[in-house]
Amino acid sequence: xxxxxxxxxxxxxxxxxxxxxxxxxxxxxxxxxxxxxxxxxxxxxxxxxxxxxxxxxxxxxxxxxxxxxxxxxxxxxxxxxxxxxxxxxxxxxxxxxxxxxxxxxxxxxxxxx
Amino acid sequence: xxxxxxxxxxxxxxxxxxxxxxxxxxxxxxxxxxxxxxxxxxxxxxxxxxxxxxxxxxxxxxxxxxxxxxxxxxxxxxxxxxxxxxxxxxxxxxxxxxxxxxxxxxxxxxxxxxx
Numbered sequence: 001x002x003x004x005x006x007x008x009x010x011x012x013x014x015x016x017x018x019x020x021x022x023x024x025x026x027x028x029x030x031x032x033x034x035x036x037x038x039x040x041x042x043x044x045x046x047x048x049x050x051x052x053x054x055x056x057x058x059x060x061x062x063x064x065x066x067x068x069x070x071x072x073x074x075x076x077x078x079x080x081x082x083x084x085x086x087x088x089x090x091x092x093x094x095x096x097x098x099x100x101x102x103x104x105x106x107x108x109x110x111x112x113x
Numbered sequence: 114x115x116x117x118x119x120x121x122x123x124x125x126x127x128x129x130x131x132x133x134x135x136x137x138x139x140x141x142x143x144x145x146x147x148x149x150x151x152x153x154x155x156x157x158x159x160x161x162x163x164x165x166x167x168x169x170x171x172x173x174x175x176x177x178x179x180x181x182x183x184x185x186x187x188x189x190x191x192x193x194x195x196x197x198x199x200x201x202x203x204x205x206x207x208x209x210x211x212x213x214x215x216x217x218x219x220x221x222x223x224x225x226x227x228x
Contacts, residue, residue: 043219
């Protein structure tokens with residue numbers, strides 16, 4: 001049972017344009033969400049997070065939006081840069097639990113120069 | 114800050130041998146460490162949660178006698194793959210979390226190849 005899903009395995013975007021990566025979850029107990037960026041043969045790098053009491057969090061070029069009613073979150077990268085090309089994972093957790101993360105399946109972003 | 118290291122970065126071993134992977138938090142004390150496994154082009158699958166000074170909690174389907182986890186200090190956790198088989202070949206990644214913070218910081222991963 002995949003509790004966190006990223007339905008787009010890949011995405012290509014032109015440099016300078018907006019990249020939008022989507023993530024859906026099924027467990028209504030999740031109350032903390034994160035996005036990580038990962039290069040091959042490396043560990044994930046934390047990008048941005050959002051708690052369920054918010055619907056938006058912004059950090060530089062990265063903005064995460066949370067729609068609790070739809071159990072959906074998205075990561076917007078503006079403007080996209082070639083260095084952003086990587087695999088992006090969303091993750092969800094329950095704060096009151098063990099803090100373990102459930103990861104989505106990942107979306108490979110390619111930013112074209 | 115929040116740097117996590119793993120050693121070794123890559124290991125090749127013969128079937129039947131045991132391999133130990135170390136995970137260290139370099140600039141903070143990690144009350145909890147997590148071990149993940151990633152198959153090619155797949156997501157990160159949580160194997161176990163490790164709290165300092167207590168037994169690890171394993172996810173369903175993960176054999177605790179096969180994957181021994183020791184969290185001896187607030188900066189070190191080890192994963193030992195015992196009697197390794199070719200199907201254990203994978204990318205193993207650890208992460209560490211500070212008490213009262215949600216964010217996990219990940220190590221660079223260890224590529225294990227069992228021949």
